[in-house]
Amino acid sequence: MPLSAHHLRASVAVSDIARAVAFYEGRLGLPSLRATPSGRIADGGRIYGSGGGPALNVYQSPTAGTSEATLATWYVDDLDQIVDELTAAGVEFARYPGLVHDARGTTPRAGGGRIAWFRDPDGNTFAVEADV
Incomplete structure (x- = not known):
């Protein structure tokens, strides 16, 4: 199989x-x-x-926190709502040089849609993204 x-x-x-x-x-x-x-x-x-x-x-x-790559991504319908909820819970969103981020920390995604990244306490990177 x-x-x-x-x-x-x-x-x-x-x-x-x-x-x-x-x-x-x-x-x-x-x-x-x-x-x-x-x-x-x-x-x-x-x-x-x-x-x-x-x-x-x-x-x-x-070996915790040794990768700088995004380790997992949640695909969501309402990115702004999810980012607002996570921000209210104390999650901080990453901002990367060379990318334009809005006030929430989201940025346009290659190929369309939007994405935002955050890190856990060890520096492991995760993303939330939406097609719109």
């Missing part, structure tokens, strides 16, 4: 699972579906739900 027949879940390394839980659950509002082990840490990971199923594996690791 090809990989395309199976669900895909993003995995993100964090340096402190307790701090990550406060961010992913408290600020992003993601539901924790279950705690998982991470390396030698019995309760060092979490599986978070999004879009109706398991979507994000967050685990404690010494």
